[in-house]
Amino acid sequence: MDYRTSHDIADRRSSVVSTNKVLRNTYLLLALTLMFSAVTAGIAMAMGISQINIFIFFIGAYGLMFLVHKTANSATGLLATFAFTGFMGFTLGPIIDLYLSIPNGAQLVMTALGMTAATFLGLSAVALITRKDFSFLGNFMVAGAIVLVLAMVAALIFNIPGLALAVSAGFVLFSSAAILFQTSEIVHRAGETNYILATITLYVSIYNLFISLLSILGVMSDD
Numbered sequence: 001m002d003y004r005t006s007h008d009i010a011d012r013r014s015s016v017v018s019t020n021k022v023l024r025n026t027y028l029l030l031a032l033t034l035m036f037s038a039v040t041a042g043i044a045m046a047m048g049i050s051q052i053n054i055f056i057f058f059i060g061a062y063g064l065m066f067l068v069h070k071t072a073n074s075a076t077g078l079l080a081t082f083a084f085t086g087f088m089g090f091t092l093g094p095i096i097d098l099y100l101s102i103p104n105g106a107q108l109v110m111t112a113l114g115m116t117a118a119t120f121l122g123l124s125a126v127a128l129i130t131r132k133d134f135s136f137l138g139n140f141m142v143a144g145a146i147v148l149v150l151a152m153v154a155a156l157i158f159n160i161p162g163l164a165l166a167v168s169a170g171f172v173l174f175s176s177a178a179i180l181f182q183t184s185e186i187v188h189r190a191g192e193t194n195y196i197l198a199t200i201t202l203y204v205s206i207y208n209l210f211i212s213l214l215s216i217l218g219v220m221s222d223d
């Protein structure tokens with residue numbers, strides 16, 4: 001075995017170790033942020049908080065997300081991550097409370113939660129086990145994000161139920177693509193080493209997936 005071959009093997013081993021470390025840190029932080037969000041959602045429900053104004057939600061969510069990206073390479077990034085996910089959980093509380101107040105609401109929430117968990121685990125397994133490169137989804141996600149935002153604004157302004165349902169279905173597909181894309185980036189891109197940013201991407205995907213499935217199930221059950 002010559003020096004070059006030995007060096008290549010060492011590089012591959014180092015890359016695998018680095019990838020496994022990022023995956024481990026990402027899933028650990030993701031689990032912690034999801035639990036923290038559940039706590040803040042419970043607090044919002046216990047306090048009887050009404051649904052957050054849409055403009056306050058966008059300012060808070062995008063402001064805190066901007067903070068996460070700015071501090072992702074420092075210890076402050078962890079605090080910003082929990083601030084963001086805690087805020088998102090807090091805004092989720094009133095929505096869950098609303099569904100729980102309708103007939104069969106608890107079953108809808110649990111069904112949406114189960115479907116979200118199954119979808120995330122299934123897609124993550126596909127990306128990790130098959131090792132397929134899903135980077136091609138990047139362009140689709142950029143175009144999809146623009147279309148979804150415009151459709152969401154139109155649905156809010158013109159109050160079109162059918163369009164709102166289509167937006168929810170679109171977010172299910174978009175979030176699923178984001179899970180595949182982000183997991184694939186960790187596996188195949190040596191430059192994807194920031195587990196904080198990876199965690200935020202997966203968290204937002206899970207959040208949108210849950211909200212969208214809950215909305216679809218609510219419409220299908222006529223509630």
